[in-house]
Amino acid sequence: MIRESPSQVVGEAVPNIDHAVSVSLPTWEATVGYEEGEDWVVSKMSSGYPRFFFHPIIQTLSQRVEEKFGRSKEKCMIYPSYDIAKRCRAFIQEKAPQKTPVRLLQLSTPEPKSEAEKSSVIATTIGVVFFPTSVASLAKNYWQHAGEGISSRLAEYLLKTLFDESSSGQHSIKFNPVDLGASKSELQAKKIQALSPSLSVRKPRKDENMQESDIHIEQKYGRVLDLKFGDAAKTALRKRITGGLAEHVQQSTDTPLNYEDVYLFSTGMAAIFNAHRALLNSQEPRMSVCFGFPYVDTLNILKKFGPGVHFLGMGDDKALEELEENLENGSYNIMGLFCECPSNPLLKTPNLKKIRQLADKFKFAIVVDDTVANIINVNVMPFADIVVTSLTKIFSGDSNVMGGSLFLNPNSPMYSSLKQFFDKDYEDTFWVQDALVMERNSRDYAVRSKKVNETSLAIVDFLQKSPLISKVYHPSVSESKKYYDEIKTPNGGYGGLISFLFHDANDAVSFFNSMDFHKGPSLGTNFTLACPYTILAHYQELDEVEKWDVDRNLIRISVGIEDKDDIVEVIKFSLDETTKTHKL
Template identity: 25%
Template structure:
């Protein structure tokens, strides 16, 4: 067999390689993932930069030290950097934090007492709501004060056009007016802004509950817990009968339903027309995380009141910028109160917008290639004898639901998840694709989803029983299909079938 296009990437290398603003990191062996989850000293020496909401960027560490020295902050306090003063107000209010010294910087700073449980709570909350400081802002600041000799070279659009380019692109893609679109510093901050706005509205109308439909991304569920006193979770999105029965009694108390279309990582799609009818009947706002659907794979306009999208993923395609968007559907009455959602958002740093403006030009073309590759990869997996289960957008169990929403017959979302009939660790370790967190990249990117997202559940008997209950396999490989030659992608999977 000819040499593969793909080569091993050392543990700790940024993904994309040699990019200081990368949001992923190489974890080429399953033991690397386990060590990372268990925070062993050896792995922490290798992994110095990763997904910015989970590991502090090296530039932010340098900047925090600089701020500590500049303002002569006592060692009794930890300097925590945030995206803005608005973020400082949110975090300070929640945790009753009041800086004892005046700090005047073009970003947010709070001082949290060391040696208390509060510090970890604050850091976790920032992770959940996505108020992270931009690595590009930190880079510019450190360069200006002489702590960096140079800056990462990358292609950026002009400042004067970048913001308008991103907004106009999203408006065109989602077929919405530009005034209905708001950028945020991360995808999770978009979710936060939407749910925080709904919380404010519910306080006025007396609706105090939210329904979470499906097993959603971890931080989405955490935001729900932070901002809704009561919430109801329905893990099986294929059983709307029980949702309807619940609404018959409780519909008047429900403010919103939030779901992913399709879900991450099992690519399940709810019967959206039926769900929308239930929302209309009980006057419930429908929030859809459309990151997997993208505006090019599925037509969600007849259904969503609010879309959220992590622009870090397919819209960027390069895993080197954190950004999100809240998009209010002009067909919904909710769009008339846009400021209730947008007022909680931070404006992303201008250089991040410039980078995304450059990348988003190829969004539609990128998705066309990824969709076509995904379809062919699924066809290949169906013919192999070493794949056990395939989770994809047209899985027979959910196919009719997905097909109702497809823009065309090739609009496969770019994610496939699989389990194997053979040793998971051996297969994961042998594959030479990029392996690490995140998705939506132009390069194929693998992630042992349950190990990275829910390691705490894997390591307890009760947790493993819960994973079985919700149908999430422990040894699940999530594949974010890239734009490479599909024959090369298939050839790389062929390498492991003899294990």
């Protein structure tokens, strides 16, 4: 991969395409400015991580819906199903002052009228939540934590289908006045003003082979998304995920893995959220344990939905002893334990074998998030009841689509009850266009993963030799490496996420600002991506997270598939520049 010049423009989409997942925050100061809500950063934001930032296309759709159906001092959020909208309403009403009015609207797009239309027209139903502006922050909490909001591609389709009088025919909205609190006369379909959102496409770079056929270019960059292949793409994804794990499962003694036990979601966080919902609804609701310091919204889900959480943030052997003691003496009566293997951003791996023994003894479920390592590098299935993965990351790589998966272990003692829940409750809300893009992106993820593994080891070695750096975090050099090695696949590696600290906090700022990488949220991208992680993810609780060894000056790098020497050279240059600054 030829390394593209990283964006140094504050607020620019990364990559600079319509449906980008990340955004450029090229300096430490820009990241702080974003967290502080400073206008010089926020006013320039054309993109952002989708659960934290409303994509401009989603903003436009929301405005159209509010103009058409909203009331005074109301805002709305749009979800890919009515049931999800009901969950959002319940969350707002539970947290908001009593008698806060929250309304729901259900809208549907038309069925294709012919066989030919099946390539570009698909029937879908959405749920709209209307709420007073006074509780907008609560509504945004649900959007962020649960990860169940509509994608930018679905919003684009809805804008064209529901709000555009195009040459292909005038489409009227089908109204389903469920729980709207309005009369039928208020819900009669009306023609809506024409809106013609343009569909732009990422152009090939100059360094790419311009002799490719037009058809190949369209297929590669996503302009042609034949909707009638959506179901096939989803099946291919489920089989690809299954195959990645099945290769390492002892088929002679275990029930074979089946792709029908894989459930797709619109985001990785939605997979975690629905794993939690499954535990709450398939047994008596009890508290959970969050073992190890996780990505921020995993803990938020366990805190804000259901009976609550015991947080064992260190995630080490001592924490495991504390867990066992509390289970033995009855202080903990839990329904599930959630952990990451390895954790983000400290790259710790828990002792899954011991946790599995405790789970079998005390009858609780284990939910493992293997996103950071990915299913090529680790096999956590023998120890987990549920495996969740953010497909947005290295599985996709291109940073242009969100997605998540949830895999039920058929050998779990809880399999029957969990399967029964999903058979009854699961909704496939993974938008077909997103599935088509995800399927294309992930075809070579195993090859990309291997390259990232090799490059990352070289970077870890280089960073450890720098006298400026005080600590490097990576599964290959972690104190918990022995537990990672127990779940590492025969041909697997240690993944591409690396965190590190400087002896001097000022050096961290200098180094970060001089790095010629893309800088912003997310990980697992095909291009190397860096961020001052704690500032970005925990700015409002810097003192609190330091109790769990998450230093406020931590820098995190997600290694891409560029040439290894090029990546090392960028880091070397930044260290050299930092050394010069340090001597001044």
